[in-house]
Amino acid sequence: MAIAAHNVTLTLGSDKAPVEILRGVDLEVEAGTSVALLGPSGSGKSSLMAVLAGLERANGGSIHVAGLDFAAMDEDDLARARRGRIGIVLQAFHLLPTMTALENVAVPLELAGIADPFGRAAAELEAVGLGHRLTHYPAQLSGGEQQRVAIARAMASSPAIIFADEPTGNLDTATGHAIIELIFARRAALDATLLIITHDPELAEHCDRVVVMHDGRIEKRA
Numbered sequence: 001m002a003i004a005a006h007n008v009t010l011t012l013g014s015d016k017a018p019v020e021i022l023r024g025v026d027l028e029v030e031a032g033t034s035v036a037l038l039g040p041s042g043s044g045k046s047s048l049m050a051v052l053a054g055l056e057r058a059n060g061g062s063i064h065v066a067g068l069d070f071a072a073m074d075e076d077d078l079a080r081a082r083r084g085r086i087g088i089v090l091q092a093f094h095l096l097p098t099m100t101a102l103e104n105v106a107v108p109l110e111l112a113g114i115a116d117p118f119g120r121a122a123a124e125l126e127a128v129g130l131g132h133r134l135t136h137y138p139a140q141l142s143g144g145e146q147q148r149v150a151i152a153r154a155m156a157s158s159p160a161i162i163f164a165d166e167p168t169g170n171l172d173t174a175t176g177h178a179i180i181e182l183i184f185a186r187r188a189a190l191d192a193t194l195l196i197i198t199h200d201p202e203l204a205e206h207c208d209r210v211v212v213m214h215d216g217r218i219e220k221r222a
Helices: 045-052 075-082 101-111 117-127 143-155 173-190 201-205
Strands: 003-013 018-029 034-038 060-065 086-090 161-165 193-197 209-214 217-221
Touching (some): 003 045, 101 143, 143 161
Parallel strands (some): 086 161
Antiparallel strands (some): 003 018, 209 217
């Protein structure tokens, strides 16, 4: 299993006013498969992804991701565990405005100690159709191009697992369709596991499985 989470709980807020976000979630995802995570706003989808990606620490339960025990790690350990193993694509592109497309992809590789970061970044940007935009800054790119840079950044380290949270949410329909095709093409090229949060039924249809969340629990699996 690429992901094995059992009885995962997450509570935020104060001791006097706790808010239960995840209420005993169980989820297993086989390596190399794709899973769509659906559910209404506030159902806990993004919080679950954050816990599974090591961006948030759960309050309870067991979490094994890419063969590592995430539940036993502190924040520094989780940050190290993500490097080279996990790629993350978000609805907001989160590109640094003062860096070119090439730098936005290469600098995280360089910080992770990956060899030839700029060469790998250039190759990944070429793979997502932006070989001609390496020196452009985010403000000089369209929304679809910015998301392509974000996808390149997530996948340049050849991660075993890719998490994507509403990757087409800020894009028009036509651009969103192109981004969907790109994500799945790059996932296939890497033979990576994909967990994707979406409200888009067309995107969900691309996945091997669909999981539905409601009120902090997994309500349905298909």
